[in-house]
Amino acid sequence: MKNEIEDEIIEEIRRRRQAHAESLGYDLKRIIADLQRREKESGWSLVERTPRKPQVVRRQSSV
Secondary structure (H helix, E strand, O other): OOOOHHHHHHHHHHHHHHHHHHHHHOOOOHHHHHHHHHHHHHHOOOOOOOOOOOOOOOOOOEE
16 A cells, blocks of 8 residues: 555656656756756765676585
């Protein structure tokens, strides 16, 4: 059973996402550029991490 408040929040997020995409003509490059611009203008400090190589996990043989 879903929580009614969570449903309302999710619906609001979907409405805003739809309106934002529509305002930019559903152009993915424009949407990304706009989100990046907003992120920079927000004043929040962002955490950027360099990608890490995956670690190899070796299995032990059961034999």
